[in-house]
Amino acid sequence: MAKNSQEKNNNNISPTAHYTGYVWVANGLSHPSFATLKGQALYAALRGPQWLSQRLSGPSMDNILLARHTLIDLQLERAISSGAITQVIEIASGLSPRGWRFAERHGDAIEYIEADLPAMAQRKRELLKNAGLDSSNHRVVDIDAFSDDCPLSLNALISTLDRRKGTAIITEGLINYFDTNSVIGLWSRIADALGHMQRGIYLSDIHLSNLSNDLASKAFVKMLSRFVRSQVHLHFDGEASAEQALLLSGFGSAHLLRPRDFAERLPYCRAKGANQVRVIAARTGNWG
Numbered sequence: 265m266a267k268n269s270q271e272k273n274n275n276n277i278s279p280t281a282h283y284t285g286y287v288w289v290a291n292g293l294s295h296p297s298f299a300t301l302k303g304q305a306l307y308a309a310l311r312g313p314q315w316l317s318q319r320l321s322g323p324s325m326d327n328i329l330l331a332r333h334t335l336i337d338l339q340l341e342r343a344i345s346s347g348a349i350t351q352v353i354e355i356a357s358g359l360s361p362r363g364w365r366f367a368e369r370h371g372d373a374i375e376y377i378e379a380d381l382p383a384m385a386q387r388k389r390e391l392l393k394n395a396g397l398d399s400s401n402h403r404v405v406d407i408d409a410f411s412d413d414c415p416l417s418l419n420a421l422i423s424t425l426d427r428r429k430g431t432a433i434i435t436e437g438l439i440n441y442f443d444t445n446s447v448i449g450l451w452s453r454i455a456d457a458l459g460h461m462q463r464g465i466y467l468s469d470i471h472l473s474n475l476s477n478d479l480a481s482k483a484f485v486k487m488l489s490r491f492v493r494s495q496v497h498l499h500f501d502g503e504a505s506a507e508q509a510l511l512l513s514g515f516g517s518a519h520l521l522r523p524r525d526f527a528e529r530l531p532y533c534r535a536k537g538a539n540q541v542r543v544i545a546a547r548t549g550n551w552g
Contacts, residue, residue, distance in 0.1 A: 285359025331538035367402035455514030463549035
């Protein structure tokens, strides 16, 4: 692709996609091809603020990112390895390597679909192709996850899958950038989509207001809001209220997982500040 076309694509990618993409590479969780120069620059620029946050006993953005990412990985791996899940949709995956890693690891045993806004989806397709990382069981499609009836809706995408198979839907680094009504609407769409499958599981990270009450955490949230150029929404004041909202959205069961409970298995869940985030595991259908 021409250089100016590449630059145009990069300009349509959010700062968080660039940054998180570089975090995964820097910590050995991704292929070097997923790193961008903008991501590297943002990573370097945030070293100082992150150091200051930790000095003030606040959270580290990287520790939170790595804890949530590896905990979602663990839950997905367990669901796939048990045979319960063979189809995966990851919404707004950005420059995450998860689709590539799981498609490579499990081969034809799974179908992995990354679904993103058109500019990001096109960038990801080109990245995978140019790096020789694309495969027949891994595809990237356009989506408008907050729409009900357009051709790019989640319902339109789910209708292309085999309803007899277990399906996972993932949103990582997405929901805290939208207001409560938008999130509840998204959860309802996801629960409805998974309800058409034999079984389903929804995995996502979420930040809660009761985990961000101290001064250092509040300063961290403000810094994050400035970084993403948008308000960070803390929709729920605790695990119980978030779980109840998920159940009311149509899931059969819903649990918020704490990183510290997986510290023995996952080193990143032992890091300072890792427990500032929760991971949603909500299910539909028959799990036996």
